[in-house]
Amino acid sequence: MVSFVCGNCQDVLKKNKVDSHCVGRCRNAWEFTCIDCNSTFEGFDYRNHNSCITxxxxxxxxxxRVKKPTQSLGADSSRRKEELKLLIEKILRKNGSMNWKRLLSESIKEYMNSNMAVGGYENENLKWELLASIPICYTTKDSNMVIYK
Known part of the structure; x- marks a missing residue:
């Protein structure tokens, strides 16, 4: 929670106590300074200050430490899944049945060479997305082969 220093009496107050401080103890208070970001607010402007620096x-x-931005999910994600599924189907049509590891490496190679590889994509994330894009009906229970049907 954000804390403020009263500009009149220098008391330190949590945000939820500022109103009662103005009514009861310090009626002349008009300025409040945020302890974290050192910004000064006049009147009731402090009410809009919900968060500042961590x-x-x-x-x-x-x-x-800065976190890497994560890939956003949504409409763009469903389009990419469909593109990856079509890529896998194209490779399987060309080569017939394949071991899933070989299919994965071929798909990554094809993806990186195609115009779909726009933007920085981590190889590990791409592997998982490609594996998730293989339709279940193409897999076999008794072997690690993927067959185009």
Whole structure:
């Protein structure tokens, strides 16, 4: 929760206590400064200040660890799944039945050479997406072969 310093009496207050502080103890309070980001708010502007910098940003500064952005899911994801499924079908039509590992390596090679490989894609994520794109009806129970039907 965000904490503020009263500009009049210098008391430290949590956000949910600022209103009662203005009514009861410090009626002349008009400015409140956020402890975390050191921003000053006049009047009731502090109510819109719900979050600011994290502790990691505050104490680590430029040395904080930045998370890699994750691939967004949604409509774009379903289109990509369909493209990967068509790619797998194309390879199976050309080569017939294949071992799933060979199919995976061929699919990755084809994907990287095609115009579908737009944007940075981690190889491990691509492997899992390609494996998930193989239709169940193409797999066999007794061997590790994938057959186009």
């Amino acid at each position: 502790e990691e940003e505050k104490y680590c500064g430029k040395f904080k």
